Amino acid sequence: MSASTVSITANPASARRRPVLLADKKSNHPNVELFPAENGANADDRANVSGNSKDLSHHSIRGGGGEAKDLAAVKKALGNSTISPRRARKVAPRAEKPRWLTVVSIFGKNFVLLVVLLGLVQLVRRLSMSSPESAAEFTDFEGRIAEVEGLLKKTSMMIQVQVDVVDKKLENEIDGLRKELSKRIEDRSLMMRTDLKKLEAKTEVMEKSLSELKEGNWLSKQEFEKFVEEFMKGKGVVGDQSDVSLDAVKAYARDVVLKEIEKHAADGLGRVDYALSFGGGMVVKHSEPYLVGKRSIWSTISNRHDFHSDADKMLKPSFGEPGQCFPLKGSSGYVQVRLRTKIVPEAITLEHVAKSVAYDRSSAPKDCRVSGWLHQGHADSAAVDTEKMFLLAEFMYDLEKSNAQTFNVMDLTASGLIDTVRLDFTSNHGSPTHTCIYRLRVHGHEPESEALLAIQS
Numbered sequence: 395m396s397a398s399t400v401s402i403t404a405n406p407a408s409a410r411r412r413p414v415l416l417a418d419k420k421s422n423h424p425n426v427e428l429f430p431a432e433n434g435a436n437a438d439d440r441a442n443v444s445g446n447s448k449d450l451s452h453h454s455i456r457g458g459g460g461e462a463k464d465l466a467a468v469k470k471a472l473g474n475s476t477i478s479p480r481r482a483r484k485v486a487p488r489a490e491k492p493r494w495l496t497v498v499s500i501f502g503k504n505f506v507l508l509v510v511l512l513g514l515v516q517l518v519r520r521l522s523m524s525s526p527e528s529a530a531e532f533t534d535f536e537g538r539i540a541e542v543e544g545l546l547k548k549t550s551m552m553i554q555v556q557v558d559v560v561d562k563k564l565e566n567e568i569d570g571l572r573k574e575l576s577k578r579i580e581d582r583s584l585m586m587r588t589d590l591k592k593l594e595a596k597t598e599v600m601e602k603s604l605s606e607l608k609e610g611n612w613l614s615k616q617e618f619e620k621f622v623e624e625f626m627k628g629k630g631v632v633g634d635q636s637d638v639s640l641d642a643v644k645a646y647a648r649d650v651v652l653k654e655i656e657k658h659a660a661d662g663l664g665r666v667d668y669a670l671s672f673g674g675g676m677v678v679k680h681s682e683p684y685l686v687g688k689r690s691i692w693s694t695i696s697n698r699h700d701f702h703s704d705a706d707k708m709l710k711p712s713f714g715e716p717g718q719c720f721p722l723k724g725s726s727g728y729v730q731v732r733l734r735t736k737i738v739p740e741a742i743t744l745e746h747v748a749k750s751v752a753y754d755r756s757s758a759p760k761d762c763r764v765s766g767w768l769h770q771g772h773a774d775s776a777a778v779d780t781e782k783m784f785l786l787a788e789f790m791y792d793l794e795k796s797n798a799q800t801f802n803v804m805d806l807t808a809s810g811l812i813d814t815v816r817l818d819f820t821s822n823h824g825s826p827t828h829t830c831i832y833r834l835r836v837h838g839h840e841p842e843s844e845a846l847l848a849i850q851s
Contacts, residue, residue: 663743663798667835669815671709674734675836677701678814681727683720684828705729708831714797716747719830721757727829728818732769733836736811739766741802742787743835744817748797755793756824759831763788763820764801766812786815793823800837811841 625646669675679700705720708729712718722729746758767783789801815836822829 663800663835663837665741665743665800665835665837666839667743668733668735668737668838669709669731669834669836670734671706675709676732677705677708677729678732679728679730680705680720680722681729682723684723685721708834710833712745712747712832714748714751716752719747719832721828721830723828725822725826725829726820728816729831729834730814730816731834731836733813733815735840736768736813737836737838737840738806738810739786739803739812739815739836739838740806741800741837742789742815743798743800743833743837744789744791744831745798745833745835746791746793746830747832749793754825756822757828757830758793758823759791759819759829760821760823761790761819763818764815765818766815768811769814783816786812798833 625643667673667675680702683702683705685702702720707718707720709731742764744759744762747755749755764786765783766786770782786803787801788804789799791799815834817831817834819829
């Protein structure tokens with residue numbers, strides 16, 4: 395062997411053996427062959443070669459025909475070698491790269507790869523376009539795409555037409571529903587207005603009825619207590635009123651109503667009328683009557699008497715029949731009546747036709763005055779002794795009240811015996827031509843004979 399040095403390092407006993415060959419660049423051993431070491435070799439047991447030698451770790455020395463000879467020579471040379479092995483070089487740990495740099499590197503590589511793929515796709519497309527067969531296929535493909543596009547357009551147009559038809563139908567139906575709803579709302583509103591008017595009319599009627607009830611003559615507390623007292627006396631109940639039953643009150647009320655009906659059936663008021671013509675009362679004088687076309691006849695009659703032959707209608711029941719009255723000319727006049735006997739006056743009743751059956755009530759008297767006195771002289775004489783005349787009542791006849799209105803004498807203590815009364819009216823309820831007197835009544839009582847003698851004396 396020429397000037398070459400071979401160094402063989404061995405592992406400790408526990409480690410596997412790994413031969414290392416150090417050779418010079420100028421080695422003239424053509425028969426040396428390097429081959430990989432066994433699989434169990436440790437990387438940390440590598441030998442260090444000094445000088446210009448090469449590291450031949452992981453390889454074994456294999457010779458040609460003189461393998462054993464060369465190996466012995468190598469061992470001998472190693473034993474006589476003065477070259478010290480190189481120290482193992484420590485490898486400094488590499489610094490880790492930042493994460494963002496790693497990410498940028500990965501994206502960069504992927505981007506380059508994408509560009510390459512796009513280039514390949516473009517190249518394939520050009521190649522396919524350049525060939526006639528590919529062009530025909532592409533044209534066919536474009537034709538199919540055009541057919542699909544046409545079909546899509548046609549379908550979309552058909553769908554649009556259907557949508558328009560549906561929209562028109564919906565609009566027509568909505569318009570019909572809107573009109574029907576508006577008509578129903580108008581009908582309901584009209585019905586509500588009608589009902590509201592009816593309700594307003596009923597409200598007005600109720601208000602009028604309430605006002606009439608308020609204006610009506612209700613029982614006062616004293617009258618009610620008197621009614622209760624009479625009821626208790628009639629039933630013989632003394633002391634506690636809790637024993638009185640409702641049926642007993644109803645029976646008593648029924649009796650009272652029947653008595654009132656009987657009273658009103660008896661000439662309507664249930665009071666004696668001392669001016670009644672059938673009882674002996676008579677008209678002795680009155681103002682000019684209202685007789686159309688019979689003025690000359692009245693002039694002839696007035697020369698003989700001071701009253702008309704039909705004047706006694708004012709002292710007879712009219713039975714509520716319109717026209718059964720005695721008309722006096724103008725809006726003012728008078729009537730003088732002789733009673734059937736001497737009485738102590740209590741009330742005066744003036745009657746006109748009822749509102750429910752009257753054609754016109756403007757001829758009813760309005761402002762009235764009644765006087766009375768005791769006649770002295772001939773029975774047929776109508777002379778008036780003003781010194782003995784005194785006022786009995788002064789009132790206004792109200793058309794809104796009952797047709798027969800009674801007015802009490804103003805001062806019963808001051809009034810004495812009378813047998814003649816005079817009704818003076820100064821106005822009526824609107825008629826300019828005449829005033830009708832349907833009936834005049836005078837109520838009172840006849841005095842006892844002794845009292846009558848005392849008064850006359």
